[in-house]
Amino acid sequence: MSTIILKDxxxxxEMIKDFILKNEQMLPFKSYKKPKELxxxxxxDKIKADLLIIDIEEKRFDEIVFVKKLxxxxxNIQIIIxxxxxxxxxxxxxxxxxxxxxxPLSRKRLKKTAKKVxxxxx
Numbered sequence: 001m002s003t004i005i006l007k008d009x010x011x012x013x014e015m016i017k018d019f020i021l022k023n024e025q026m027l028p029f030k031s032y033k034k035p036k037e038l039x040x041x042x043x044x045d046k047i048k049a050d051l052l053i054i055d056i057e058e059k060r061f062d063e064i065v066f067v068k069k070l071x072x073x074x075x076n077i078q079i080i081i082x083x084x085x086x087x088x089x090x091x092x093x094x095x096x097x098x099x100x101x102x103x104p105l106s107r108k109r110l111k112k113t114a115k116k117v118x119x120x121x122x
Contacts, residue, residue: 001050001121003029006038012055012082015105023114025121026051035066042073049077051098051117056083064091071095078120080113 003026007013013031020026030047032038041047052070056063067079081092084103092100098120099113 001025001027001117002048003027003051003053004038004047004049005029005031006033006035006052006054007031008033009055016053016082019110019114020053023117025118026114035063039066039069039073042070049074050120051078051080053080053082056081056088056092057085064088064095067095067097078117080117 003020005013005016005020007016017029017031020029030049032041042049052067054063054067063081067081070077071079079092079095079097080099080101081088081097082101082103082105083089083092086102089100098116101109101113
């Protein structure tokens with residue numbers, strides 16, 4: 001399984017990177033800061049991804065629309081959304097997100113998510 005992290009927050013990135021490195025089924029991984037770069041690389045077949053971990057917030061671009069575009073390019077991609085916004089969870093599950101994690105993240109909650117990812121690999 002290969003994983004993509006879409007991040008613009010260094011603290012978020014370091015925590016998720018550690019999470020991925022402890023869960024080998026999510027390796028290899030690549031990170032992007034800009035959604036347009038990620039879309040470009042997917043369209044150009046420069047990368048393949050099974051899992052996207054994305055941090056969504058209220059005041060940035062519409063991440064849910066972005067994820068829908070990714071799903072058109074890769075119908076099998078699984079999505080894990082991390083957010084401090086409880087009200088975006090319904091949108092996340094409408095796009096069949098594998099998981100929706102609320103900040104602040106806890107190790108216990110990340111372990112549950114790792115089990116879901118592990119079940120995908122069986």
